[in-house]
Amino acid sequence: MTDTDQGADITTTGSRIVYENRWMRVREDSVRRRDGSAGIYGVIEKTDFVIVAAIQDGRLHLVEQYRYPVRRRCWELPQGMWETRPGTDHVTLARAELREETGLEAAELAYAGRLFLAAGMCTQCSHIYRATGLTRGANALDPEEQDLVTRDFALEEVEAMIRDGVIADTSTIAALGLLRIKGLL
Numbered sequence: 001m002t003d004t005d006q007g008a009d010i011t012t013t014g015s016r017i018v019y020e021n022r023w024m025r026v027r028e029d030s031v032r033r034r035d036g037s038a039g040i041y042g043v044i045e046k047t048d049f050v051i052v053a054a055i056q057d058g059r060l061h062l063v064e065q066y067r068y069p070v071r072r073r074c075w076e077l078p079q080g081m082w083e084t085r086p087g088t089d090h091v092t093l094a095r096a097e098l099r100e101e102t103g104l105e106a107a108e109l110a111y112a113g114r115l116f117l118a119a120g121m122c123t124q125c126s127h128i129y130r131a132t133g134l135t136r137g138a139n140a141l142d143p144e145e146q147d148l149v150t151r152d153f154a155l156e157e158v159e160a161m162i163r164d165g166v167i168a169d170t171s172t173i174a175a176l177g178l179l180r181i182k183g184l185l
Helices: 090-102 155-163 170-181
Strands: 010-020 025-033 038-045 049-056 059-067 072-076 104-116 125-136 149-154
Touching (some): 010 038, 049 090, 049 104, 059 155, 104 170, 155 170
Parallel strands (some): 049 125
Antiparallel strands (some): 059 072
C-alpha cells in the first residue's frame, strides 16, 4: 500500500486492523518517512460527527451526560454520529441529533465548517452547525443517553463554565470558538 497524497512526508508501506467494533476501527500502519526511516502509526478510524449549537434569544442549549471514558458527567453541545448509517448527509444528521438529544427542531441550520477531532491519531472530523428558529418537540434518546439532561444557558454563563473548567469538552469549546470567529454566535 502506498500513499497517493502529493508531497506526502510519510508513505504507508503496510496496514493491519488491530481492533474493530461498531463505533470505531483501530489500525496500525507501517510507514516510511521522507528520510527513509521506518516507523509505525496507530490510527483510530471513526465516522465523522456533527455538533449543533442551538441558540435562541441569546441562550445556548447544552446537554449533560455521563461520559464513561473520563468517568464524569460533561456539559457539551448536542453532538453525535450514526455509526449504522455512515453515508448520511450532515444536515440530516444535525437535525436528527438536535431533535434526539434536546427535542428541538430548527427552522434554519448554518454550516460553520469542519474540524479534525485529533489529527495526530484519528480520522474523525466534526461538522459544526448553528441552529436557529427553534421549536420544542419530544426528544428520542438512545439507550446510551438515558441519563442525558438538556438545559439552556446565557452565552455569558457558557463562557464562565468554560473558564471555570465546568465545560471541558474540546469539541464543544472548538465549535463555539469557530462559530464566534465566523460571526455565527
